[in-house]
Amino acid sequence: xxxxxxxxxxxxxxxxxxxxxxxxxxxxxxxxxxxxxxxxxxxxxxxxxxxxxxxxxxxxxxxxxxxxxxxxxxxxxxxxxxxxxxxxxxxxxxxxxxxxxxxxxxxxxxxxxxxxxxxxxxxxxxxxxxxxxxxxxxxxxxxxxxxxxxxxxxxxxxxxxxxxxxxxxxxxxxxxxxxxxxxxxxxxxxxxxxxxxxxxxxxxxxxxxxxxxxxxxxxxxxxxxxxxxxxxxxxxxxxxxxxxxxxxxxxxxxxxxxxxxxxxxxxxxxxxxxxxxxxxxxxxxxxxxxxxxxxxxxxxxxxxxxxxxxxxxxxxxxxxxxxxxxxxxxxxxxxxxxxxxxxxxxxxxxxxxxxxxxxxxxxxxxxxxxxxxxxxx
Amino acid sequence: xxxxxxxxxxxxxxxxxxxxxxxxxxxxxxxxxxxxxxxxxxxxxxxxxxxxxxxxxxxxxxxxxxxxxxxxxxxxxxxxxxxxxxxxxxxx
Ligand SMILES: [Zn+2]
Numbered sequence: 417x418x419x420x421x422x423x424x425x426x427x428x429x430x431x432x433x434x435x436x437x438x439x440x441x442x443x444x445x446x447x448x449x450x451x452x453x454x455x456x457x458x459x460x461x462x463x464x465x466x467x468x469x470x471x472x473x474x475x476x477x478x479x480x481x482x483x484x485x486x487x488x489x490x491x492x493x494x495x496x497x498x499x500x501x502x503x504x505x506x507x508x509x510x511x512x513x514x515x516x517x518x519x520x521x522x523x524x525x526x527x528x529x530x531x532x533x534x535x536x537x538x539x540x541x542x543x544x545x546x547x548x549x550x551x552x553x554x555x556x557x558x559x560x561x562x563x564x565x566x567x568x569x570x571x572x573x574x575x576x577x578x579x580x581x582x583x584x585x586x587x588x589x590x591x592x593x594x595x596x597x598x599x600x601x602x603x604x605x606x607x608x609x610x611x612x613x614x615x616x617x618x619x620x621x622x623x624x625x626x627x628x629x630x631x632x633x634x635x636x637x638x639x640x641x642x643x644x645x646x647x648x649x650x651x652x653x654x655x656x657x658x659x660x661x662x663x664x665x666x667x668x669x670x671x672x673x674x675x676x677x678x679x680x681x682x683x684x685x686x687x688x689x690x691x692x693x694x695x696x697x698x699x700x701x702x703x704x705x706x707x708x709x710x711x712x713x714x715x716x717x718x719x720x721x722x723x724x725x726x727x728x729x730x731x732x733x734x735x736x737x738x739x740x741x742x743x744x745x746x747x748x749x750x751x752x753x754x755x756x757x758x759x760x761x762x763x764x765x766x767x768x769x770x771x772x773x774x775x776x777x778x779x780x781x782x783x784x785x786x787x788x789x790x791x792x793x
Numbered sequence: 794x795x796x797x798x799x800x801x802x803x804x805x806x807x808x809x810x811x812x813x814x815x816x817x818x819x820x821x822x823x824x825x826x827x828x829x830x831x832x833x834x835x836x837x838x839x840x841x842x843x844x845x846x847x848x849x850x851x852x853x854x855x856x857x858x859x860x861x862x863x864x865x866x867x868x869x870x871x872x873x874x875x876x877x878x879x880x881x882x883x884x885x
Pocket of ligand 1: 613617637640804846847
């Protein structure tokens, strides 16, 4: 059984979104450039004190820094900031649009909220607007990434898609959310991690672009869950111990139910009256292909999901600081993570990236190796 | 003879299905079903070609054949009632 120790649903949560989502502002300028030549700063120091460090350097140094900004991996596009004006270089900003499908099978539908406009009466609209902001914030402030395509792509979302639609999806260009049926599922706008999951499918599309079948598909699903849960943790300022590591805890109706658990795959829901018990495996002994779900992409994602949890938990602190950075670098490394990558390929990529970032014998690299071994990869 | 509609994938990744016995249906419906399955099998493209993620997958099984369709697949009007009934009856 899962336990819910925090949520992001404005209707149920003790921490409202406006207190936890902090988008980039003038005073936060450039906080995202994490891996660059900051004098003698170590990666750890950069991660602990990016803002303080940045505030101490001169304007010229800031420009130089931006031109040498964090290069996420071989698959990454050339630095966006290197080809922009000084002004835009300083302040990349999130750009969101939310549309209402009016319960019809239409996309994007009617524009109901755009960047900078005030909240509207519809909480589903406001939820996804805020969640997309939190997602952009994590990718920018931690990984130096400017939106889904790393080139400032507009974040387009449609709510109220079809009638009683029990799903959310990424269509290749935008996110789409259904209202749920009100019996098994509430609105798919109820969880920040689901929005982060869907937006991360977009990031994957612009990076390693993992094929949506078998192990590469399960890796695609896992990356969406891993970054989805990281986005929730960052928005709630939760470290690896405080987080419940659940996906969709407000969307699957029932206080003891969530859709997936990275901490304990296979326990997100137990003896649910309609769904039975969560079938996700936590290690390779439970790997199985599901012909109705592209070879079990939502099933076998439990294995790499759990590897991320184990590594992050053993390292401690905030997941996005070290192991999250390793996973991000691996996701952006097309040469180590090809379109048809296996779990073993991704394992090798995370170990290689960890060794590059922290050293081959560092505890982070050891934790990553141990995690993959534990899940049988 | 029964026809089965299967819904897989989606964010939840769990399969739902529904069956309908066609004994009482007209031969016309059964013929349209067989023809549609054949057409869908011929025009099948790899699902991984789509950029959609977490979308539902739909499969129809009849008379030992299985074919994939999408929510956008255009079906002959003779099958609309049957497919709508199957969609409404989908259960985990
Ligand atoms: Zn997904």
